[in-house]
Amino acid sequence: MDLEHMDGLVVEGCTRCPALCESRSRIVNGAGAEDAALVFVGEGPGAQEDEQGEPFVGRSGSVLDAALDERGLSRDEVRITNCVRCRPPDNRDPHTDELANCRDYLERELDLVDPDLVVTLGKVPSQHLLGRDVAVTKEAGSVHEVRIGETTRRVLVSLHPAATLYDRSQQETFEAALDEAAALVGAGESDQSRLGDY
Ligand code: URA
16 A cells, blocks of 8 residues: 555545545545544545535534434544545545545555444445445445455445435434444443444
């Protein structure tokens, strides 16, 4: 891995993706605990994230914050990051080469944080980390053992929080996936996490 632009968990001055270098105002690095048991991986920064330099601070961030809060978690206790760290133009999905360019930053972040569980928020991160097509609505809440970099990790598929904004019926599916994630890491409970069951 050529990580010359990454210092610890922070990427600075990366110019791997010409289109994203043009569209971004800044690189949006992951935020939250550096030793989080739970890491959420989104697709990439939107306009608000690009403006504020933090992942999930827009409308979908409010949905995620509320979901964390309901489960006794705060954004400081978990880690929130994205597949790509620069806002794609017109909020398009990141292209395959852009996902690949940013992949080693995400892998390094996961290596350093070393969470018990990774939660993929939506189709793009789910497909990126599982390495196959994913029907997120059907597969939400499912847990997979996935090789990410040098490590096999547990990955739980979730809908993107924004899905609940456009389609209220998706809210239940999103909430159920988050319930499962919280239960697996023992969030809000005094006893051990259930990850040993898997
Ligand atoms: N959507 C994402 O996937 N990531 C963000 O940081 C914000 C919105």
